[in-house]
Each structure stands twice: as structure tokens, then as C-alpha cells.
Amino acid sequence: AQTVTQSQPEMSVQEAETVTLSCTYDTSENNYYLFWYKQPPSRQMILVIRQEAYKQQNATENRFSVNFQKAAKSFSLKISDSQLGDTAMYFCAFMKGGKLIFGTGTRLQVFP
Amino acid sequence: DAGITQSPRHKVTETGTPVTLRCHQTENHRYMYWYRQDPGHGLRLIHYSYGVKDTDKGEVSDGYSVSRSKTEDFLLTLESATSSQTSVYFCAISEIIATYTGELFFGEGSRLTVL
Numbered sequence: 001a002q003t004v005t006q007s008q009p010e011m012s013v014q015e016a017e018t019v020t021l022s023c024t025y026d027t028s029e030n031n032y033y034l035f036w037y038k039q040p041p042s043r044q045m046i047l048v049i050r051q052e053a054y055k056q057q058n059a060t061e062n063r064f065s066v067n068f069q070k071a072a073k074s075f076s077l078k079i080s081d082s083q084l085g086d087t088a089m090y091f092c093a094f095m096k097g098g099k100l101i102f103g104t105g106t107r108l109q110v111f112p
Numbered sequence: 113d114a115g116i117t118q119s120p121r122h123k124v125t126e127t128g129t130p131v132t133l134r135c136h137q138t139e140n141h142r143y144m145y146w147y148r149q150d151p152g153h154g155l156r157l158i159h160y161s162y163g164v165k166d167t168d169k170g171e172v173s174d175g176y177s178v179s180r181s182k183t184e185d186f187l188l189t190l191e192s193a194t195s196s197q198t199s200v201y202f203c204a205i206s207e208i209i210a211t212y213t214g215e216l217f218f219g220e221g222s223r224l225t226v227l
Contacts, residue, residue: 104154
């Protein structure tokens with residue numbers, strides 16, 4: 001069974017700084033998908049970024065980028081130029097065969 | 113925004129009563145999911161469906177059943193609610209066609225309290 005581990009329950013960063021959230025996963029599959037979702041206080045789940053395992057190039061989406069290390073089964077999220085609106089829970093997730101499995105989340109607080 | 117509607121959005125019930133949560137989509141996506149979210153556990157998959165009448169269990173399926181008689185509706189039933197099922201429930205949809213896998217789009221969540 002696949003598992004997803006987020007070892008940082010809480011993190012904080014000052015506005016305009018850069019922060020990296022960690023995620024590791026365990027799988028024997030070769031082709032799969034990885035996602036980062038954001039959940040602000042509104043409780044809405046919002047897709048931040050996705051990565052296909054067969055692509056070596058790291059995905060980027062504006063201020064958000066990932067460091068995907070397939071051999072190490074690591075998928076970290078870097079947020080550059082942090083903004084107050086980035087304050088939220090961030091969930092790493094693994095998808096294979098139609099099933100999306102989440103990590104336990106990292107609560108990120110951005111301070112002014 | 114993806115057309116996903118969950119109902120009810122809030123419900124308080126008593127232990128031992130049956131509860132049904134409904135998820136309705138207007139996107140015609142094949143895959144539908146039910147998750148529960150609890151502090152310290154993130155989102156855990158309860159059941160999912162990959163087509164009409166096609167469902168499968170997730171990580172925490174005990175005490176829950178699902179049904180999907182139409183593409184647009186996915187029902188989650190707690191036959192006899194327990195306090196441990198107090199949670200926020202999220203419905204999600206996705207489309208998977210051949211080698212393409214889309215991301216999940218989520219509903220706004222349903223808060224269930226079992227007294």
C-alpha cells in the first residue's frame with residue numbers, strides 16, 4: 001500500500017521569504033502522479049501543483065515549484081516570495097489507479 | 113470552479129441513527145470520491161467510484177457504504193452513526209481517460225456531528 005509522509009506538522013515564514021515543505025512517499029509503482037493541495041481557513045481544497053512521475057523536469061507554477069526526487073521518493077514544495085494569503089494547510093498527495101492518498105498535512109503560517 | 117455540490121453542509125445527529133450524505137456533480141466525470149478529514153490525520157479515503165455501480169473501498173471504509181446509480185450522484189451512508197464518525201466529509205471528482213489522469217476537484221465539505 002502506498003503511504004505519504006509529511007514530517008513537518010507546522011512551519012512559519014516571514015512575508016517575502018522562501019519556505020520549503022517536505023513530503024516523502026512509499027510505493028513500488030513506476031508511473032504515478034503527485035500533487036500538492038492547499039486548504040485555507042475557508043476549508044476549500046485547492047490544487048497548487050502536480051507532477052507526473054515519468055517527467056524528470058520539476059513542475060513550477062508561478063511562485064510554487066517542486067523538487068521531485070524519484071529515486072529518493074521525495075516531493076518537496078518550495079514557495080517563493082511568500083504572501084499572507086499562502087497561510088493554509090498544505091497536503092501532499094500520491095495518485096495511482098484512480099486513488100489519491102494524502103499525507104497528514106503541514107500547517108504554514110506566513111507572518112508580516 | 114468544478115460543479116460539485118454536497119448536501120447537507122451541516123448535520124447533527126444522534127448515535128445509532130442512519131445518515132446519508134449526497135454528492136452531486138455537473139462535470140460528467142467518471143471518478144467520484146468520499147474522504148473524511150480529522151485533525152492529525154489529513155484526508156482519508158473512505159470509498160470511491162469509477163463508474164455507475166462501480167465502487168471500491170478506501171483506507172477507512174468500515175461503517176460506511178456508498179451507492180452510485182447515476183453518473184452525477186454519489187451517496188455516502190452511515191447505517192448506524194457513531195461518535196467516531198464525527199468529521200468533515202469531502203466529496204471529490206476526477207477524470208481519468210486512457211493515460212491521462214486529472215487532478216481531483218473537491219466539494220466544500222459536510223460537517224457531521226454525532227452526539
